[in-house]
Amino acid sequence: EAQVTQNPRYLITVTGKKLTVTCSQNMNHEYMSWYRQDPGLGLRQIYYSMNVEVTDKGDVPEGYKVSRKEKRNFPLILESPSPNQTSLYFCASRAWGPNEKLFFGSGTQLSVL
């Protein structure tokens, strides 16, 4: 089954404790991205990647890191989480080409205390 897998689904942590949210897709997609969802703001892009070793900032990259060492994986790293990073996070991927559908993961609800 074609899917984007995110883990974990829920995560509670404390300020300053490094964490990684994993994202993996099994569709051989070139394009992958991370979004955060906050009430009243919709979804905003954090980072995106157009292929292996190619990443770029989205609208709200501060406090986040990403890497794309393999085509299927695109982890989101918070090296020193702060309470304002409490949010619902989505990973998404799609094939290259303007007409391609975006596939979303099931989301990770992160709480930073």
Next chain:
Amino acid sequence: AQTVTQSQPEMSVQEAETVTLSCTYDTSESDYYLFWYKQPPSRQMILVIRQEAYKQQNATENRFSVNFQKAAKSFSLKISDSQLGDAAMYFCAYRRETSGSRLTFGEGTQLTVNP
């Protein structure tokens, strides 16, 4: 920069009735895509309908249809014969017609369906 605005934070509709959710956007591009996504309590993001800007005909998917007004930069979603399962957060989104472009989302409209 492109922006997407949903001016209705909350809407409600009676079961079997019709409801229209509003969306406006701002862009200087002529070629782009517009989308409506549904997010039920499960948090899953579900693509409801998509419109290519170069197409004059409004997209339809069963009970869901759009009213796309390119000159006015308006893209509303009409849900006919509303069902309890339509209750969800709905997001309008925009994307330029280039391979690497991202989705820009509106703030969302929470739809309640009353039995």
